[in-house]
Amino acid sequence: MTDLNDVLKKHVGDGVAPGAVGLVARGDRAEVVAVGSADVEGAVPMGRDSIFRIASMTKPVTAAVMMLVEDGRIALNEPVRQWLPELAAPMVVRTPASPADDVVPADRVITVEDLLTFRAGYGFPSDFSLPAVRLLFSELKQGPPQPQLVPAPDAWMDALSRIPLLHQPGEEWLYNTCSDILGVLIARVSDRSLPEFLAERLFEPLGMTDTGFAVPAAKADRFAGYYRADPEGGGLLLVDAPDGQWARVPAFPSGAGGLVSTADDWYAFARMLLAGGDGGSGDGRRVLSEESVRLMTTDHLTQAQRDSGRLFLEGQGWGYGGSVDVEAIDPWNVPGRYGWVGGTGTAGHLTPATGAVSILLTQLEMAGPTPPPLMREFWRYAAGA
Missing domain, CATH: 3.40.710.10 (DD-peptidase/beta-lactamase superfamily)
Incomplete structure (x- = not known):
């Protein structure tokens, strides 16, 4: 056996x-x-x-x-812009294959639950060659973990603010990036x-x-x-x-x-x-x-x-x-x-x-x-x- x-x-x-x-x-x-x-x-x-x-x-x-939701510090349906002002007015590429500068405004705000469910609009689809996705690798060092090569949270969020969403908030499931954003959110809300x-x-x-x-x-x-x-x-x-x-x-x-x-x-x-x-x-x-x-x-x-x-x-x-x-x-x-x-x-x-x-x-x-x-x-x- x-x-x-x-x-x-x-x-x-x-x-x-x-x-x-x-x-x-x-x-x-x-x-x-x-x-x-x-x-x-x-x-x-x-x-x-x-x-x-x-x-x-x-x-x-x-x-x-x-834990922070249970503490009453944040709510699942709450916009994250209060703690992540870099995401206060996100832009979205016109189509997933559009150039990164061909954008339209997001039709709604990003919420805490959007990040938890990986539906905020940031992350990896099945096609890693899309222009907006390539920026996640070049600017944010997404991909295989390489901790000493990634900039500090404020600089990382500043770079993220210049990368458009691939899809409108809530529309699609996209892999990985939302957990990194959650890590920054935890730090800013908890003040540690x-x-x-x-x-x-x-x-x-x-x-x-x-x-x-x-x-x-x-x-x-x-x-x-x-x-x-x-x-x-x-x-x-x-x-x-x-x-x-x-x-x-x-x-x-x-x-x-x-x-x-x-x-x-x-x-x-x-x-x-x-x-x-x-x-x-x-x-x-x-x-x-x-x-x-x-x-x-x-x-x-x-x-x-x-x-x-x-x-x-x-x-x-x-x-x-x-x-x-x-x-x-x-x-x-x-x-x-x-x-x-x-x-x-x-x-x-x-x-x-x-x-x-x-x-x-x-x-x-x-x-x-x-x-x-x-x-x-x-x-x-x-x-x-």
Whole structure:
């Protein structure tokens, strides 16, 4: 009978991921396996406590902006212009393929919920070559995480203000950029940096001691390398070493993809959501309300929006900061499963109806939006398929 160790070992080594950590929890029982090595040379064994760049697994965490909604500091239907004046009067390209200077005024304001559902008008469609989309890469450094190359939030927002929306607010689902905007929104509304807010309101209460926007030198021995496949042939290329771009907190802490974490830390976050926002501290305090968790883990897209975002969503819907399974396109699809994948080779999901959690952490960059074979096989195992 195949077990989790078999699933992971099948895809580790020989030019694929140097190592992996997998966690599959069903109810109160968690199966955790670490295989391979943290580096391509095989000098550092992978461990359960290995630290990874989790990339877009950051997005569900950034949806913690719901704490500020519960605090009464902001409202879901409220325009963001009070805190993000750079977006007070956005312009929209006349058509998605129009030049970036062929614009019309937005027909309504951008709201907090537009950002949470990725329907503000900024982000990636299926065609990355569109003029307005190319500016997201050149001016905002969107794409694979490169934290030390991105300007500070005020400068980043100033650059964003000069980039037109690809679609009218509320019209289409577009990937990625809204989570970075949410990170700036959290900082400005809370009057503290995004790392400070998340540490105080989320990481510390949940005991997520290895999660943050940088890895201190004392933990560098547990920090896995980050690799991509060599396009010129076999083997892997080092993208970032343990003493590289995550060695210090960047000027722009990315709410879309900047966090590092461990399997157990993200599991603590998932358990909080499964418990309806209860962090399990035993002191009666909640991290989030049940209603906030329900909104986060509920699909908010129309069928047309799911279809237009199929390059990324593959038939899934979108809640706040993460996908929600709505179509059974594979044995691993479970109705209501919430979470997301990271372009650095990571994935984290939870299913409120069953209490299941699956977390896969590798250090091999995905070649595109399509999940690689290891990820798909891991999901099938986690679903019992």
